[in-house]
Amino acid sequence: MKSVSADNGKNTFCGYTRRECIYLGAIFLIVVFFRLCWSYSHTATWLVGDSYSYMNFNLVATLRLHAVNGRPPAYGCLLYLLHFLGDHYLEIVTLLQKLCSLSALPFFLGILRRVGLNTGWSGIVLLLYGLTPGIYEWDNCILTESFTLSGTVMFFYYILRYIQEKRMRDGVVALVLTVVLIFLRPQFLTYLAMLLVFFVWRYFCAGDKSEKQQLRKLLTVWGVATACILVYCGLFYLQFGVFSVSDATPRQNLYVCLERGYYTEFTDQDFIDAIEEAKANHPDSLWDATIEVHDAFGNQKITEQVNGYFHSHLGTYLADTAELLWKDSTATFYGYGNQPPEKTDGPLYAFTAEVSNRFNVLFFFLRNITIFQALVVALAEGVMMVWVWGRQKQPPWLHMALFAILMCTTFPTYLITCGEYMRTMITVLPYFFICMGMLVQWLCRVGEEKR
Numbered sequence: 333m334k335s336v337s338a339d340n341g342k343n344t345f346c347g348y349t350r351r352e353c354i355y356l357g358a359i360f361l362i363v364v365f366f367r368l369c370w371s372y373s374h375t376a377t378w379l380v381g382d383s384y385s386y387m388n389f390n391l392v393a394t395l396r397l398h399a400v401n402g403r404p405p406a407y408g409c410l411l412y413l414l415h416f417l418g419d420h421y422l423e424i425v426t427l428l429q430k431l432c433s434l435s436a437l438p439f440f441l442g443i444l445r446r447v448g449l450n451t452g453w454s455g456i457v458l459l460l461y462g463l464t465p466g467i468y469e470w471d472n473c474i475l476t477e478s479f480t481l482s483g484t485v486m487f488f489y490y491i492l493r494y495i496q497e498k499r500m501r502d503g504v505v506a507l508v509l510t511v512v513l514i515f516l517r518p519q520f521l522t523y524l525a526m527l528l529v530f531f532v533w534r535y536f537c538a539g540d541k542s543e544k545q546q547l548r549k550l551l552t553v554w555g556v557a558t559a560c561i562l563v564y565c566g567l568f569y570l571q572f573g574v575f576s577v578s579d580a581t582p583r584q585n586l587y588v589c590l591e592r593g594y595y596t597e598f599t600d601q602d603f604i605d606a607i608e609e610a611k612a613n614h615p616d617s618l619w620d621a622t623i624e625v626h627d628a629f630g631n632q633k634i635t636e637q638v639n640g641y642f643h644s645h646l647g648t649y650l651a652d653t654a655e656l657l658w659k660d661s662t663a664t665f666y667g668y669g670n671q672p673p674e675k676t677d678g679p680l681y682a683f684t685a686e687v688s689n690r691f692n693v694l695f696f697f698l699r700n701i702t703i704f705q706a707l708v709v710a711l712a713e714g715v716m717m718v719w720v721w722g723r724q725k726q727p728p729w730l731h732m733a734l735f736a737i738l739m740c741t742t743f744p745t746y747l748i749t750c751g752e753y754m755r756t757m758i759t760v761l762p763y764f765f766i767c768m769g770m771l772v773q774w775l776c777r778v779g780e781e782k783r
Contacts, residue, residue, distance in 0.1 A: 348451070359455045362459060366687065366688070366691050369684035369688050382475060386407050386411055387415075436482040439485050443766060457769035464701070465692070480517050484762060490503075490509065522740040522744070524558065531547055533727070534547055561577070586622050589641065662702055663703050665701050701764070742760055
């Protein structure tokens with residue numbers, strides 16, 4: 333698809349011609365119109381089990397180093413501060429999530445422009461991204477997914493702009509966003525590690541002293557950010573016995589051992605007997621059995637037994653995990669707020685509900701994006717990275733960034749959690765659309781050249 337701009341058009345806004353502005357503006361309006369209709373006909377705030385632990389977060393207790401639960405602090409702090417506004421504070425939270433999600437759209441468009449998509453394809457990819465249920469349906473949920481989806485788009489925009497323009501402030505903003513994302517969801521610690529590799533590698537590839545000096549400053553900022561996170565992890569360890577931003581890992585690993593029967597080979601017989609008793613007490617809920625054992629023995633004991641099994645039976649664990657990955661690959665991405673429109677009287681409600689339903693029918697394929705497709709895109713981006721690297725004879729920073737993030741968001745998910753794998757890797761969706769847009773445009777260009 334060719335750009336919609338006219339060759340003799342005059343730039344009017346951010347380098348776009350008037351025709352391009354009208355085209356992209358229309359795309360934005362379509363997405364905003366749909367999001368407003370969906371929000372009006374889906375007003376209920378959706379709560380799941382994890383929501384209540386965030387809602388019970390006590391900022392004052394945390395500042396006194398007596399946190400009430402093992403959740404990362406950022407989302408809980410927001411809920412704690414907003415609850416002073418009254419009984420409807422959760423509706424304010426979801427409103428902020430929706431506004432942040434819409435605010436991420438210009439950043440997403442900026443990414444598409446910077447990775448080389450022409451205006452025509454950029455508009456199409458933006459439309460599809462904006463109408464994807466796996467993006468907007470999280471906005472009604474009291475969970476961290478909505479903010480992390482928006483945050484990862486903004487992060488990639490700034491790190492991409494740093495790669496292309498080498499501006500210090502872009503690197504600093506990317507680091508700040510990474511820290512915020514880590515305190516929303518600890519899985520973003522992988523971003524911090526990738527930034528370290530990127531800055532160091534870039535430092536040794538830098539061609540002039542000014543860039544090396546800038547990278548030394550960025551590495552210093554990285555060190556300060558990492559030190560702050562490590563201090564928090566140390567304080568967290570004193571209370572919960574887990575050196576992390578969250579205490580989710582021990583109970584999730586224990587759940588895996590209960591689900592797969594690994595616990596029968598633990599070294600502590602009393603621990604095995606307690607698990608058997610808990611399973612008998614909760615025959616219909618493995619999670620309830622896990623929590624009972626967790627509350628009885630604590631994180632340190634669980635970590636000792638679970639890690640001991642994994643170390644001595646690593647081959648079995650990896651083989652079972654690979655089999656699980658293959659079976660789960662057909663799962664689709666969606667948001668937990670994917671509920672039918674609420675039954676509310678009024679013509680405006682009826683209109684917005686009908687618009688939402690029609691859009692969902694028209695773009696039904698967006699509800700069928702699978703984990704398998706995300707895994708394939710990750711591998712395809714790796715192939716593209718190697719191919720471009722071979723042709724250019726120098727590091728293709730864009731493809732390296734995309735491949736690293738795709739890989740660290742998809743494949744390791746099955747090693748760091750115990751279920752809800754789609755939810756854990758939901759932030760792969762922005763990169764999925766970026767890579768798909770690049771791939772389709774490249775295929776179209778190849779087809780045109782052959783003709």
